[in-house]
Amino acid sequence: MSSVFGIPPQALFGQLLIGLINGSFYAILSLGLAVIFGLLNIINFTHGAQYMMGAFVAWFLLQYAGLGYWWALLVAPLAVGLLGVALERTMLQRLYKLDHLYGLLLTFGLALIIQGLFRNEFGSSGLPYRIPDALTGGRNLGFMVLPNYRAWVIVFSLLVCLGTWWVIERTRLGAYLRAATENPTLVRAFGINVPRMITLTYGFGVALAALAGVLAAPIYQVNPLMGADLIIVVFAVVVIGGMGSIMGSIVTGFGVGVIEGLTKVFYPEASNTVIFVIMALVLLVKPAGLFGRAQ
Amino acid sequence: MIFSRLVALALAVALAAGVAEAQISDGIIKIGVLNDQSSLYADLTGQGSVVAARMAVEDFGATAKGMKVEVIFADHQNKADVGANIARQWYESDKVDVIVDTPNSAVALAVNQITRDKGKAFLVSGAATSDLTGKACSPNTIHWTYDTWALANGTGNAIVKTGGDTWFFLTADYAFGHALERDTEAVVVKNGGKVVGKVRHPLNTSDFSSFLLQAQASKAKIIGLANAGGDTTNAIKQAAEFGIAKGGQNLAGLLVFLTDVHGLGLPTAQGLIFTESFYWDMNDKTRAWGKKFAERDRGIHPTMIHAGVYAAVLHYLKAVDALKTDDGTKVIAKMKETPTDDPLFGKGTIRADGRKIHDMYLFEVKKPAESKGPWDLYKLRATIPAAQAFRPLDQGDCPLVKK
Numbered sequence: 001m002s003s004v005f006g007i008p009p010q011a012l013f014g015q016l017l018i019g020l021i022n023g024s025f026y027a028i029l030s031l032g033l034a035v036i037f038g039l040l041n042i043i044n045f046t047h048g049a050q051y052m053m054g055a056f057v058a059w060f061l062l063q064y065a066g067l068g069y070w071w072a073l074l075v076a077p078l079a080v081g082l083l084g085v086a087l088e089r090t091m092l093q094r095l096y097k098l099d100h101l102y103g104l105l106l107t108f109g110l111a112l113i114i115q116g117l118f119r120n121e122f123g124s125s126g127l128p129y130r131i132p133d134a135l136t137g138g139r140n141l142g143f144m145v146l147p148n149y150r151a152w153v154i155v156f157s158l159l160v161c162l163g164t165w166w167v168i169e170r171t172r173l174g175a176y177l178r179a180a181t182e183n184p185t186l187v188r189a190f191g192i193n194v195p196r197m198i199t200l201t202y203g204f205g206v207a208l209a210a211l212a213g214v215l216a217a218p219i220y221q222v223n224p225l226m227g228a229d230l231i232i233v234v235f236a237v238v239v240i241g242g243m244g245s246i247m248g249s250i251v252t253g254f255g256v257g258v259i260e261g262l263t264k265v266f267y268p269e270a271s272n273t274v275i276f277v278i279m280a281l282v283l284l285v286k287p288a289g290l291f292g293r294a295q
Numbered sequence: 296m297i298f299s300r301l302v303a304l305a306l307a308v309a310l311a312a313g314v315a316e317a318q319i320s321d322g323i324i325k326i327g328v329l330n331d332q333s334s335l336y337a338d339l340t341g342q343g344s345v346v347a348a349r350m351a352v353e354d355f356g357a358t359a360k361g362m363k364v365e366v367i368f369a370d371h372q373n374k375a376d377v378g379a380n381i382a383r384q385w386y387e388s389d390k391v392d393v394i395v396d397t398p399n400s401a402v403a404l405a406v407n408q409i410t411r412d413k414g415k416a417f418l419v420s421g422a423a424t425s426d427l428t429g430k431a432c433s434p435n436t437i438h439w440t441y442d443t444w445a446l447a448n449g450t451g452n453a454i455v456k457t458g459g460d461t462w463f464f465l466t467a468d469y470a471f472g473h474a475l476e477r478d479t480e481a482v483v484v485k486n487g488g489k490v491v492g493k494v495r496h497p498l499n500t501s502d503f504s505s506f507l508l509q510a511q512a513s514k515a516k517i518i519g520l521a522n523a524g525g526d527t528t529n530a531i532k533q534a535a536e537f538g539i540a541k542g543g544q545n546l547a548g549l550l551v552f553l554t555d556v557h558g559l560g561l562p563t564a565q566g567l568i569f570t571e572s573f574y575w576d577m578n579d580k581t582r583a584w585g586k587k588f589a590e591r592d593r594g595i596h597p598t599m600i601h602a603g604v605y606a607a608v609l610h611y612l613k614a615v616d617a618l619k620t621d622d623g624t625k626v627i628a629k630m631k632e633t634p635t636d637d638p639l640f641g642k643g644t645i646r647a648d649g650r651k652i653h654d655m656y657l658f659e660v661k662k663p664a665e666s667k668g669p670w671d672l673y674k675l676r677a678t679i680p681a682a683q684a685f686r687p688l689d690q691g692d693c694p695l696v697k698k
Contacts, residue, residue, distance in 0.1 A: 223525065261505050272497040
């Protein structure tokens with residue numbers, strides 16, 4: 001049997017697919033961060049906590065309201081997005097004129113508080129959340145068994161990512177948004193409510209995080225720490241892709257997932273450090289990130 | 296780029312969080328519970344161990360006996376250097392007399408050495424590595440609840456004897472995982488089985504799909520999970536998703552705790568077989584204690600680690616009371632020569648190498664239909680008698696044991 005570096009090609013193909021699936025989480029999360037940073041100049045460290053809250057809202061809905069996964073997919077992003085809007089209105093809005101550092105400190109502090117409260121209430125072992133009935137099981141692709149749910153995650157997140165990119169880069173609304181970040185005064189002169197647009201953008205970025213949380217709930221335990229574990233990696237993805245670059249964060253998200261997946265085959269011990277090695281290398285060669293523009 | 300510097304700053308802030316609380320005092324027996332308060336082992340050790348230690352102090356009747364006992368705690372964040380620093384500070388400036396619990400074998404091995412250097416006492420409940428009573432054994436350490444050898448012996452034997460003779464290991468890549476894998480592999484090989492592959496994953500891995508795929512490709516009958524806490528629950532949950540059982544392979548959770556099973560839920564966890572030394576629903580005494588414990592720990596029922604902390608602290612206080620000193624080396628020696636007796640583990644002994652000896656139990660997770668409540672999770676499959684449950688004294692290479 002032929003093999004690549006001692007791994008049969010079929011197994012390798014399976015690992016590539018797994019990498020893409022994990023990459024889709026990185027992509028959705030880093031996309032949200034990129035949108036928020038690109039349009040608000042806020043480094044949103046609560047992103048991990050908002051991802052976790054998305055998963056928890058899904059769990060609450062099932063536990064207390066009897067609403068299943070499909071409802072959660074709709075309701076959780078809305079609910080957490082609304083919380084994000086409230087956060088932007090009451091706190092973040094006051095920080096736009098200041099250095100990035102203040103936004104980072106505020107969001108980081110909030111993330112610690114939110115995670116601490118959830119951990120205190122729900123513990124660290126996590127809560128069970130089942131895969132929806134329509135997506136249980138898997139199909140045998142010959143080289144691996146692909147769980148239906150994972151196939152759904154990859155297709156759905158690709159659609160969300162590309163949809164977001166299309167709205168921001170190709171529609172009139174997106175053009176307003178981009179213009180408003182370049183020159184808010186001028187855009188306001190055209191009669192557009194810039195602060196409201198920015199608030200909604202933050203809400204949208206947060207909703208993306210919550211959406212990723214709902215997608216993750218059936219795969220990982222619904223756990224207060226799930227965001228803290230992931231957020232650092234996602235930030236590394238954003239740094240590699242280039243802060244604020246929409247397409248960059250999508251492509252890098254999937255790419256990093258694949259690289260991490262391959263590391264798990266060839267040298268599993270390094271699988272949680274490889275991303276940071278890549279980040280360091282990219283920063284040395286292209287400080288603005290692979291897809292970023294130097295300012 | 297400024298952003299990466301900001302990330303580094305934020306990380307530094309995150310790592311600095313979690314500082315020991317302590318007061319300086321004399322004439323007080325000070326018990327320091329050092330464990331994971333915030334991460335993947337926080338439910339199975341964490342505040343529960345602090346509650347257990349406090350319950351032991353109360354049930355011992357320390358105040359009535361005129362003893363002043365204080366329980367403090369700190370979070371070692373699963374980092375050996377953080378744990379070692381806290382241990383040093385506790386012993387050197389905070390007048391802590393005994394450190395208890397300390398899950399995470401890497402941290403426990405570090406604290407084990409510091410305790411020995413300082414002549415204090417170390418009561419291990421949370422950590423698993425059998426090296427603590429093997430080549431790293433110490434006159435200042437007692438290993439109470441379980442160890443990797445006992446887990447391997449209980450679960451490994453049972454599985455190989457029922458036909459699971461080819462194994463693939465998913466191993467947490469640090470001292471604990473390595474020890475558990477080593478001890479289980481020895482049992483598998485001894486019983487005529489074979490290890491066909493292994494993969495070492497970093498601590499706190501959330502996605503196991505890649506590793507599960509490798510395990511699937513190995514065609515091993517048994518996938519041995521040499522990990523714990525969140526790593527184990529994630530692996531079990533995702534194994535179900537990838538149809539591991541349908542493909543004819545079975546999972547062996549080598550270290551599974553009550554809180555893990557509760558977190559997974561019975562539909563996912565049912566049928567899982569593993570070894571533990573304590574379950575709250577064993578007899579009237581354990582039930583009464585478990586109920587009292589749950590009332591004080593947010594409804595969470597005690598794991599065997601919590602039970603071990605309680606019993607070890609109780610036995611420690613008895614020795615201190617008998618000797619009227621809290622000198623670590625003397626108290627540990629006294630604990631070893633006194634037979635143990637407590638409501639949770641019954642009567643037992645402590646060997647010269649520091650190993651506490653009691654029965655171990657092979658449990659199976661109930662089917663959803665068999666369970667009568669949210670914490671009614673296990674049924675007993677077999678009792679492994681104390682004499683066979685732990686590694687024989689002469690096989691551990693402990694320098695304290697004369698050959």
